[in-house]
Amino acid sequence: MKVRFIILISLFILPLFADAQKDITKECVPTFMFQATYAYQFPGADTKILYGNNSSVGASFMYKTDKNWFFAAxxxxxxxxKIKASREDILGIILDDHGQLITGDGIFGSYAMLGRGYHIQAKAGKIINVLAPNPNCGFFISGGLGYLVNRVRIEFSSYASPPPNLSDDYVYGYDRMRGGFAYSGEIGYMYMSNSRVLNFSLSLEFTQAHTKSLREWDFNLMGPDNNRYTDRYVGLRLAIYIPTYKRTPSEYYYY
Structure with a gap:
């Protein structure tokens, strides 16, 4: 009984991900696509006070309609x-008079401050079939709504243990973690080859988030951070696509 149930479910679900054979050179094809992306971003607004330029890597699941609209998560x-803020700005109250940090071993510690974060969103957009090899690609424009978080990560060298002030939950009082509602816009060019081998896009992306502190206590303020922030990123994004449609054979054989 269980085997029959699994077979029935598979017969229902698999067609959603494997489209029938289509000739993308002649028609606009609806298809699901998997996507891997990389972006190099430049911070703006309140973000550039704390952070330098950054990279962003991610993945996406997208559906393109036969009218060249697309929807993605x-x-x-x-x-x-790259952290622009000085060590004194972030760790000021636990540094000595010379700006040094004493580790849990009682020695001057070697440490690094790094930028970390994530951005999740739902997107919708439209492909404009101009200067393209087939009806399924061209210039595109899209917009998205989601949630963005950023923070400072403090890492110590392998031979040094963190000082008590930065151990366990205490480090959360220094990492400047903030997050909030984000929206984005993107404009670029999408290429889908007729052979299905090469599928990519290159775009200019704008992201802005209205954030607040996600920590209950900021040790440098000796209290909660009740400020509101505008976090902004502008960058170039490269995406690689894997479509799920089946292309038609280029040759036919007769017997």
Whole structure:
């Protein structure tokens, strides 16, 4: 009975992900697509006070209609080794008079401050079939709504243990973690080859989030951070697509 049930479910679900054979050179094809992306971003507004330029990598699940509208859900991981704010701004109250940090071993510690974050969103957009090899690609424009978080990650070298002030939950009082509602806009060009081998897009992306502190206590303020922030990112994004439609054979054989 269980085997029959699994077979019936598979017969229902699999057609959703594997479209019938289509000739994309002649018609606009509805299809599901998987996407991997990378972006190099420049911070703006309140973000640039704390962070430097960053990278963003992510994945997306997208559906394109036969009218060249598309809808997607994606998530991106934000990372950077550039922190613009000084160590005194972030760790001021636990540094000594020379700006040094004493580790849990009682020695001057070697540590790094890194930017980390994530951005999840739902998107919708339209493909404009101009300067394209087939009806399924061209220039596109899209918009998205979601949630964005960023923070400072403090890492110590392998030989040094964190000081008590930065151990366990205490580190949350220094990481400046904030998050909030985000919206984005994107304009670019999508290419889908007739052979299905090469599918990519290159775009200019704008993201803005209205954020607040997600920590109950900020040790530098000696209290909660009740400020509101505008976090902004502008960048270039490259995406690689894997469509699920089946292309028609290029040759036919007769017997």
């Amino acid at each position: 994606n998530g991106n991981f934000i990372f950077s080794d």
